[in-house]
Each structure stands twice: as structure tokens, then as C-alpha cells.
Amino acid sequence: MTWLSMVVSLVDMDEPTIVTDDDGIREGFAGQRMLVVPRPTADKALRHPVTGRLLVTDAGYFPHAARHGRSRPNGAAEHILLVCTGGAGWCTVDGTRYTVSRGGVVLIPADLPHAYGAAEDDPWTLWWFHFTGTDAPDLARAARTAAGGRVTHLRDPAPVASLVSQVIDALDSGLTVSAMVHASGAAWHALAHVIATGRRSPGSNLSPLERAVQHLQETTPRRTPVTALASMVGMSQSQLSSLFRTQLGVSPLQYQVQLRMARARELLDGTDLPVAAIARETGYDDQLYFSRQFNRQHGMTPTAYRTRPLDT
Template sequence: MVISLEDMDEPTTVTDADGVREGFAGQRMLVVPGSIADRALRHPVTGKLLVTDAGYFPHAARHGRSRPRGAPQQILLVCTDGEGWCRSEGAEFAVSRGGAVLLPADRPHAYGASETDPWTLWWFHFTGSDAADLVKSAHAAADGRVTHLRDPAPVASLVSQVIDALDSGLTLSSLIRASGAAWHAIAEVIATGRRNPGPTLNPLERAVDHLRATSPHRTSVTALASMVGLSASQLTSLFRDNLGVSPLQFQVNLRMTRARELLDGSDLPIAAVAREAGFDDPMYFSRQFTRVHGTTPTAYRSRPVGT
């Protein structure tokens, strides 16, 4: 069955009782309208796992939710900085950097940020025929509600991809992309999470891993810094001191590496190579490629290659 998702509404945001938009500086939040979610749940892919809400709350002071009857969907919370707490089915536990919590649907719960060191939270709500089994698997792997990730950046990166997919327009393809990234995020929690905290990668290693995993998609320095618990200036200094380039230039280098791979290993037109390497404008790509390599993409492809 093919479900048409044409004539969709725009993503919505939440407002309080006085009509004032809730939120935190730099936040992102998207909500899929109920009519669209209902249709998507009849599709063979999104019917298995559908993201209905997703967001990013940086340094979320005074953030909290209490749902005495639970939520209609399952919920994933990932803390990448600061601290918070969660209460579920009578048990309360602390959530700090690297903590991932999966809350089952229709179960009472509450959670909130620490008053002294509020958390940075990446999250999404999800439903579908496979959703409950994924939550049960995560609880079994962690032997509890909270999973400790050695490095939360890869999971935060996948949540970021969920948000980006929804933000690109609520088409069927964007909902499928969001579902795929969400499935991957939950699978990462199940596969890499542990019962107890342990040694972690340093912030630079986490940032580099995220950029390599998501290239050629561009990540802002501010978002990247929040994933690893630093300010944008601190992260930029780490990159310059240890790698000799800024985070943005590091991303350009990754995209250029991808471009060289495609020029060497495929017959794609230059415009297609540009798109695959993350450049929307082929002319801009050619200028950047020439600046970095001292030759145009066409000349690079035509160069003699030794055996």
C-alpha cells in the first residue's frame, strides 16, 4: 500500500497557556501533525517505527515534564551535557552526560533538569508496531530504564538526523528517513549501552567521530559543541590546536575526500559528484575543489594515474 502525504501541514511548535512559545536558546523542536502520523502508520515502513516528535534542548534550565498517565508514544531521551533526573513506575534515577532513557508508552513518568547543572537533551517520541519491542530490548540490555553510553555523540548525531529529516518537509520520504535514523539511534543504545558509566572518549574524539559519521551533511559548530559538552570557542580551539584546522574546515576536508573518491571511482557527472559530496551548487563546489587541490574537478579526473 502506498500512502500519499501530500498537502501536509508545517511542523508545529509548543506554546504555553498564555500563547508564549516555550523553549530554550538554540532549541529545535518539531511535531508531526496527528493527521499525517495516522496516514504514515498505514505505510509498511513508517508503520513499524514512526517518529511523532523530536527535539534538541541545550542547557535546558527548569525543563521538566510530568505525565501521570504516560505518553501515547515511546520516548528516547539522550543527555549529552549537564544532569537531570527521571522517575518511572515508582523508581527515580539520576541522568547525567551519556545517559540514555527509553520510556515505554502509557506508563506514568516524570523527568526534569538539574537546578544547578541543567542537562542538554536530545529526544524523540516514536510509535509503530515494532516500537514497544525496541524499548523492551533496550531495558533488557541495560537491566533498567537508564543506559550509560560510553560516547553519547553518535546517538545525538542520529537524533539530529531525525530532526533534520522532519525539518526538510513532512513528505513520506522525510518520514522514512527520520524512521531510519531513529531505528539506528535506538539500536546504538541497545548495542553500545552499559549498566554503569565507564571511561569515555575526549570531546575532540567525539566531535571528530560525529563529523566522520555524518559527512557530507554539515553540522554547525554550535550544535557540534553542544553534543560534546563544550562551548563553540572551546571546541574551535581544540580543533585548531590538535588538528590545525577549524571544525568547519575539517568538514570541508571530509567532503573533499568524498569528492576525490567519487571522481576516482565513478563516472558520475561533476554536478552529481558535487551533490554526493554535500555541495548544492556545482560551481561553488568546483571553486572550492580548485582552491583545495590546485586543479579543477575535471582536470583532477583526467590526470594520469600510475599503476
């Protein structure tokens, strides 16, 4: 059995077709799904303002994929995301062989030689997609930076697997612009989730950034000075601030403001508390200062936010 299997080929405005081997026998794994966007259609989609930034060219789901394996001595034309939700497998990149278990995520940059496959005794269940576009290199680089290596680990792979499933469903619905944009959005969300929540290995302790974020989440709305936060996680203030900006896109103080503002929105939407009480609940003794901070974050005052028209 080869790793290649039933391929659903999506053609512009046509129904999906199933490709079989030369003998007309479908190959693959029971319950699998695999979709490939035809090259001419992918080339056209890369000229679209949205899918040109991030385009999924192949996607699939291989349950209990016994004897699954792939070797690409010259790499692939696209970046590849592999997510293991059960069993185990392996991946060789840059001459290093990694073990991939449940929750393991492998992100392989385009054009990089690699090989991967399922473990013989407990073959993995794999969700995956190939992606390209102008933003793809930055996303792949950010994922590697967050993981600290080629392989990262998710405590719970289900959210990312669900997003890959959405990618597959979108492509399976037909090759329309909206379907491909939907697939791109789900893929972006999946990659962002890996970047935000991945860690080095299944048994590793929380990273300094994870410990800092966990502390801020657990102590909101109380404000923690950056010097104290850095000391808690064994880093200098400048190192921690750089880590926040690199991986979260904001400073530690800005992240704390975001957490407090998120709590403020919950209270504005879900309670009848007056604005002064909400300010105190979110760590602001001065209601006017709270209102200015809220307006800076949301472009409206807390009162305007509470009375805004809601979509039905």
C-alpha cells in the same frame, strides 16, 4: 516557563509553522528545536509499510534546559527516548528515581507513568524523540534488556545525538513520505546503537558480553573456543551463547566468523593480495574452506566479490 516550547507543526505539503503561547511569546530554551507530527498525519503514516513499523511522532533538542521538566501520571501514548549529552537531570519510573548524567539514556515504554527533569545546578542538554509502530515495543524491550534497567549509559553519546539530529532534520524538511521514512531510519539506527552499546551506569565495569566481544575484536582473526571465552568472562558456555543470541542475534562462533569476514572484505577491497593470502590473514589455513565460508556469508566467492561492479 513551561517545558513546552516552540513547536514546529508539520502539515501535509505545507510549510512548517511555529506555534507560540497565548501572548505570542515563544517559550523554551535558547537554540532549541522541537517538532511534532500532527495526529492525523501520524495516523496516516502508521498505515505505510515502513513508517507503520517505526514512526517518530515528536522530536527535539533542548540545550542547557534550565527548569525543564515533565510529569505524565498516565504515561505517554508513545515510547520515549531521552539522551543527555551535557549537564544532568533525573527520571522517576516505576517509583524509582534515577540520576541521568552526560551519556545517560532513558527509554520509557508507552503508557508507563513517569516524570523527568533537569538538575537545578547543572541543567541537562537533551536530545529526544517519541516513537510508535508495530516494531516499537520490541525495540524498547530490547533496549531495556541490554541496559538491565530503565537507564543505560553510553561512553560516547555523540553518535546517538547525531542520529536524533538527523530525525529532526528529516521532519523539518517537510512532511513527505521520504522525509518520514528518513526519520524512521535514523530513529531505528539510534535505538539499535543504544541496544548495542549501552551499559548499566557511567562507572560500571564492562558487562560479560562486552568483555567477550572486546576480546574477540582484539584477537581477530584467531579463533577462541566458546568454552574458553565463557571461562574468561565468568559464565557457562550456555549462558554466554544465550547472551550472544539475545543481544547480538548470533552465536559466539557466528560472531567470530562475521569479524573474520569483515576483515576479509577490507583486504579484498583495499589490497591486491591473492585470495590464498587473504585466507591466511583472516585465520583460515584452507583457501577452499575460506571461500566456502565467504560464499555462505556474501552469496559470492571472494574473487567475484573483488571483481563486482561498484556503484559510482
